Structures are given as C-alpha cells and as structure tokens.
Amino acid sequence: MSIEVVSLSKIYGNQIAVNSVSFQASEGQIIGFLGPNGAGKSSTLKMLVGLIKPSSGHAKILGLSIAEHSLELASKIGYLAENNPLYPDMYVQEFLDFIGKIHGFPADKRKKRIEEVIELVGLRQERKKKIGELSKGYQQRVGIAQSIFHDPSVLILDEPTSGLDPNQMAEIRTLIQSLSPGKIILFSSHLLTEVESICHRILLISQGNLVADCTLSEAKNYPGGLAAFFKDKTA
Numbered sequence: 001m002s003i004e005v006v007s008l009s010k011i012y013g014n015q016i017a018v019n020s021v022s023f024q025a026s027e028g029q030i031i032g033f034l035g036p037n038g039a040g041k042s043s044t045l046k047m048l049v050g051l052i053k054p055s056s057g058h059a060k061i062l063g064l065s066i067a068e069h070s071l072e073l074a075s076k077i078g079y080l081a082e083n084n085p086l087y088p089d090m091y092v093q094e095f096l097d098f099i100g101k102i103h104g105f106p107a108d109k110r111k112k113r114i115e116e117v118i119e120l121v122g123l124r125q126e127r128k129k130k131i132g133e134l135s136k137g138y139q140q141r142v143g144i145a146q147s148i149f150h151d152p153s154v155l156i157l158d159e160p161t162s163g164l165d166p167n168q169m170a171e172i173r174t175l176i177q178s179l180s181p182g183k184i185i186l187f188s189s190h191l192l193t194e195v196e197s198i199c200h201r202i203l204l205i206s207q208g209n210l211v212a213d214c215t216l217s218e219a220k221n222y223p224g225g226l227a228a229f230f231k232d233k234t235a
C-alpha cells in the first residue's frame with residue numbers, strides 16, 4: 001500500500017503553486033505535510049484527491065493513477081478539506097447518514113457504520129445536535145467522521161487542527177493517531193508543534209518546492225532543533 005508522487009506541479013496563471021514535487025509514502029505512516037501559508041500544501045493535496053488537475057507530473061495511490069482512476073480512488077481515499085466545509089443545519093447523525101448514502105452503503109450497513117464512526121471519533125454525546133451548534137473541535141470530529149466513513153486506506157487531512165484551541169488540538173491529534181494502523185495518513189499543517197507530536201515523517205514545502213523529506217528525528221537533530229530546521233529550510 002503506497003502513495004507515489006512524481007514531479008507533480010500546479011500552475012495557476014502565472015503562479016507556480018506546486019513545483020515538481022515528488023515523494024513516496026507507505027502503510028502505517030503518519031506524514032506531516034508542513035509549510036508556511038501559501039506554500040502549496042492544499043494544492044498538492046487537492047491534486048491527490050482529484051479535486052484539481054495537475055499541470056504536469058503524475059501520482060499513483062494504491063497503485064492507481066490519479067489521472068485515470070479518480071472514481072475508483074474516491075472509494076479508497078478519505079479527505080478532510082481545509083476549513084472543513086459542513087452543513088450547519090444538519091444533525092450529526094443525519095449528516096453521517098447522508099455521507100453513507102453518497103458512498104452507496106445500503107440502509108442496514110449505513111446504520112451500523114454510523115454507530116462505529118460515532119464511537120471512533122467520540123461523537124456519542126453530540127450525535128443528536130445540529131452541526132452548527134457544535135464547538136469547533138466537535139465540528140472537526142464530524143469532518144473526520146465523514147472522511148473515514150468508508151474506511152479508506154489513505155486519509156488526507158488538510159489542516160485538521162486549524163482554528164482549534166490547544167486542548168481540542170491535542171484531542172484531534174490523539175484521534176488521528178488512533179486511526180493510523182493500516183492506513184497512510186497525510187496531513188498538512190503550518191504548525192511545527194502539530195507534526196512534532198504525531199508524525200513519523202515530515203515533508204516540508206516552501207514556495208511550491210519540496211525542501212525536505214525526512215524523519216521527525218532527523219529534523220529534530222538539525223542544529224538548533226525543529227524550529228531552526230523549519231526556519232532555515234523555508235527562508
């Protein structure tokens with residue numbers, strides 16, 4: 001089970017958002033896709049999930065080309081978009097039922113899976129509430145619940161802890177860690193502390209270029225530590 005990205009680029013007009021990015025990832029890894037604002041993280045992730053087309057380059061996820069097998073891949077990838085767009089007027093349970101329908105789960109399996117997912121992401125107390133009435137941290141859990149509903153092998157989370165308070169961040173980090181076995185998790189952040197606490201590996205992107213691909217311990221051993229690593233590489 002793997003992700004292989006080869007010279008992936010995205011150009012918007014004159015703006016090179018992603019410049020020939022290549023990397024590989026395999027099962028069981030939690031990979032932090034780190035970089036300052038505007039570095040090209042979201043654009044890279046959107047290409048991987050098939051939301052935008054690469055300007056050049058290619059990628060395979062689970063051996064399937066993103067250009068040729070986007071529909072098949074949709075059933076194998078879970079995606080949490082940046083800012084976690086949700087339906088505030090829907091009830092949690094109703095929303096998850098809707099997600100199950102989108103994934104083609106028949107009624108009985110949908111009901112069972114809603115229970116499992118609610119348990120997995122810790123939404124039991126909030127399940128009967130409207131999404132718009134939940135705290136930001138619980139809304140993130142709803143977003144993560146929709147991303148894992150179909151039990152995808154690859155989970156792509158774009159800034160899953162953005163806008164959360166420190167306690168909520170820690171809770172979401174623990175949740176992501178608990179989902180990791182048997183999956184590849186790629187999650188983006190512009191916060192060093194996020195990757196430090198849960199990632200095995202760091203991909204650092206700056207101005208569209210992949211400027212580092214290393215283990216967390218390699219980055220920590222950088223002279224001056226992680227903060228110096230981030231600062232020097234993205235300068």
Ligand SMILES: Nc1ncnc2c1ncn2[C@@H]1O[C@H](COP(=O)(O)OP(=O)(O)OP(=O)(O)O)[C@@H](O)[C@H]1O
Binds near residue numbers: 017044082
């Ligand atoms: N649809 C678009 N049209 C034009 N330019 C875009 C578009 N989307 C992104 N960009 C530009 O591409 C660059 C990379 O943006 P992207 O959102 O991928 O970065 P990011 O690392 O995810 O940033 P952030 O952490 O702020 O969300 C930025 O300069 C951004 O302005």
